[in-house]
Amino acid sequence: DTEVTQTPKHLVMGMTNKKSLKCEQHMGHRAMYWYKQKAKKPPELMFVYSYEKLSINESVPSRFSPECPNSSLLNLHLHALQPEDSALYLCASSQGGPIQNIQYFGAGTRLSVL
Amino acid sequence: AQTVTQSQPEMSVQEAETVTLSCTYDTSENNYYLFWYKQPPSRQMILVIRQEAYKQQNATENRFSVNFQKAAKSFSLKISDSQLGDTAMYFCALEETSGSRLTFGEGTQLTVNP
Numbered sequence: 001d002t003e004v005t006q007t008p009k010h011l012v013m014g015m016t017n018k019k020s021l022k023c024e025q026h027m028g029h030r031a032m033y034w035y036k037q038k039a040k041k042p043p044e045l046m047f048v049y050s051y052e053k054l055s056i057n058e059s060v061p062s063r064f065s066p067e068c069p070n071s072s073l074l075n076l077h078l079h080a081l082q083p084e085d086s087a088l089y090l091c092a093s094s095q096g097g098p099i100q101n102i103q104y105f106g107a108g109t110r111l112s113v114l
Numbered sequence: 115a116q117t118v119t120q121s122q123p124e125m126s127v128q129e130a131e132t133v134t135l136s137c138t139y140d141t142s143e144n145n146y147y148l149f150w151y152k153q154p155p156s157r158q159m160i161l162v163i164r165q166e167a168y169k170q171q172n173a174t175e176n177r178f179s180v181n182f183q184k185a186a187k188s189f190s191l192k193i194s195d196s197q198l199g200d201t202a203m204y205f206c207a208l209e210e211t212s213g214s215r216l217t218f219g220e221g222t223q224l225t226v227n228p
Contacts, residue, residue, distance in 0.1 A: 103161075
């Protein structure tokens with residue numbers, strides 16, 4: 001099973017709303033990732049969690065707040081977003097550790113900020 | 115810093131024919147991994163094939179094969195017997211063994227015509 005599950009699939013929110021994106025995997029992976037993807041562009045890395053600790057933050061605005069409650073779950077809390085934050089948000093996971101590991105992606109959450 | 119270049123924004127091929135997607139990259143490291151991911155309209159990024167830089171033998175996965183030229187820093191993907199389901203955006207990606215981040219190319223939109 002190489003499944004990464006993301007919910008919701010679609011989300012529409014106003015600029016004053018607070019919402020959360022959820023990502024779950026049950027492959028025993030210890031590294032999890034958030035990416036932002038604009039249409040017809042490659043994914044851009046936002047955050048990396050390794051063994052439930054934030055290891056990479058690509059200078060993402062504070063209106064995006066990641067959380068890793070346990071090794072299977074990754075959340076992205078959204079607050080006071082801007083219309084330019086509308087995009088596909090992808091979650092990925094990999095085994096983690098010192099050797100290279102394949103990243104497995106979820107189907108993403110399509111976010112629209114009005 | 116590593117870079118990945120895909121010089122073909124769009125390509126098309128007839129069903130059952132063969133098509134080759136190009137990718138060049140640059141890295142200062144000797145150990146790294148190269149990937150081809152596909153992203154169909156369903157949005158999920160799916161790993162197509164993976165190549166370890168230290169292996170001279172080209173990777174093959176069923177109808178998909180790569181031509182890895184390490185000295186030329188070239189990593190092309192050949193799709194044989196193209197199928198309608200191969201229609202997708204294809205991303206070439208590189209990951210250095212010293213880091214945990216994927217560097218993606220800009221992508222090639224492949225359309226398989228009936």
